[in-house]
Amino acid sequence: xxxxxxxxxxxxxxxxxxxxxxxxxxxxxxxxxxxxxxxxxxxxxxxxxxxxxxxxxxxxxxxxxxxxxxxxxxxxxxxxxxxxxxxxxxxxxxxxxxxxxxxxxxxxxxxxxxxxxxxxxxxxxxxxxxxxxxxxxxxxxxxxxxxxxxxxxxxxxxxxxxxxxxxxxxxxxxxxxxxxxxxxxxxxxxxxxxxxxxxxxxxxxxxxxxxxxxxxxxxxxxxxxxxxxxxxxxxxxxxxxxxxxxxxxxxxxxxxxxxxxxxxxxxxxxxxxxxxxxxxxxx
Numbered sequence: 001x002x003x004x005x006x007x008x009x010x011x012x013x014x015x016x017x018x019x020x021x022x023x024x025x026x027x028x029x030x031x032x033x034x035x036x037x038x039x040x041x042x043x044x045x046x047x048x049x050x051x052x053x054x055x056x057x058x059x060x061x062x063x064x065x066x067x068x069x070x071x072x073x074x075x076x077x078x079x080x081x082x083x084x085x086x087x088x089x090x091x092x093x094x095x096x097x098x099x100x101x102x103x104x105x106x107x108x109x110x111x112x113x114x115x116x117x118x119x120x121x122x123x124x125x126x127x128x129x130x131x132x133x134x135x136x137x138x139x140x141x142x143x144x145x146x147x148x149x150x151x152x153x154x155x156x157x158x159x160x161x162x163x164x165x166x167x168x169x170x171x172x173x174x175x176x177x178x179x180x181x182x183x184x185x186x187x188x189x190x191x192x193x194x195x196x197x198x199x200x201x202x203x204x205x206x207x208x209x210x211x212x213x214x215x216x217x218x219x220x221x222x223x224x225x226x227x228x229x230x231x232x233x234x235x236x237x238x239x240x241x242x243x244x245x246x247x248x249x250x251x252x253x254x255x256x257x258x259x260x261x262x263x264x265x266x267x268x269x270x271x272x273x274x275x276x277x278x279x280x281x282x283x
Contacts, residue, residue: 028081028109029054031137032166032208032273045214053211057164058085061136064162064200064277065091069131073154075121076138078102080109087113096124121150132160139165140181147187148194151280158282161196163187164275166208166267173270177259181271196278208273212263219260 025047033053039045061082065072070092074083077095079102086093087110095106096117103116117124121142133151135142142150151161168183188198234242259266 025050027051027054028079028084029058030078030081031057031164032211033057034060034204034207035210036207038206039210039213042213042217045210045217047214050211050214053207054081058082060204060275061134061162061164062086062089064202064275065132066160066199066277069160071128071130072132072134073126073130074134074136076135076141077106077116079105080107080114082134082136083114084110094128094130096121122146124150124154126154128154129156130154130159131156132162135161135163135165137165139163139187144182144187144190148190148196151196152194155280157280159280160199161191161278161280162276163278164273166271166273168270169272170270173266176266176270177256177263178266178271184272184274187276191278195281197281198276199279200275200277202275203272204275205267205271205273209264209267212267216261216263 027050029051031054033050034057035049035053036056039049058081062085072086072091072093074086074093074095075097077083077097080095083093083095083106093110094115094117095110096119097103097106098118098120100118103118106114106116117126119125133155135147139147147161147163155161166178166181167187168178168181171183171185173179191198231242231245234245
């Protein structure tokens with residue numbers, strides 16, 4: 001049985017951001033989405049369109065699942081959006097994540113119909129074997145060797161691994177906000193050497209990119225103006241605190257903010273978004 005996971009301070013910060021994101025989007029899905037048709041202009045970059053794109057993304061994922069698939073392990077399952085949809089499609093789904101916050105949301109959203117494993121993939125000691133393992137925007141948090149090793153251990157003979165995520169198409173891009181994404185070639189090598197065969201691959205970079213544009217547009221419109229407003233208030237009310245915050249911004253946050261605003265260009269030049277279906281050997 002999976003053991004309780006100690007939650008780090010970084011994870012608590014991430015959970016706060018996750019809760020904020022869920023409140024903004026009012027969506028059970030945490031992924032980038034699949035924008036089709038593509039927005040014709042910035043006026044079509046809306047939260048409503050994002051929710052539609054996220055639903056279309058889940059439909060896209062389901063279209064990759066081979067016929068005959070019954071049992072699915074949703075690794076890095078988030079708050080249960082994909083799992084709930086898969087349950088409604090008749091699949092037997094289990095979720096896995098090392099976070100009690102996601103556990104609570106997952107069990108609530110799936111109404112207790114899907115089992116949840118509080119564990120990392122690397123430490124998961126499940127005795128059950130699955131027809132398919134799903135990594136929807138969670139592969140980047142697991143090493144390519146662990147993805148290959150653990151998937152081999154947990155899949156039925158001839159089972160499938162479905163990965164949908166942002167990946168590095170430029171191997172030299174190794175430092176930045178997206179640098180934790182796997183190198184496409186390294187992932188290919190690790191899975192191939194572990195006995196997997198690539199069955200199907202589709203690049204959906206164009207359809208995922210508008211979500212990055214939407215995030216940057218909203219940050220420019222609301223985030224920066226809010227930061228400037230709070231800075232002006234602190235300069236008036238507590239000048240010493242304002243001075244300290246200015247120093248902290250220049251010391252730690254300026255680079256992050258600048259990179260965030262450049263995210264669309266960084267993505268276009270160094271990354272791609274792919275959906276890959278792999279099959280393990282039947283022997």
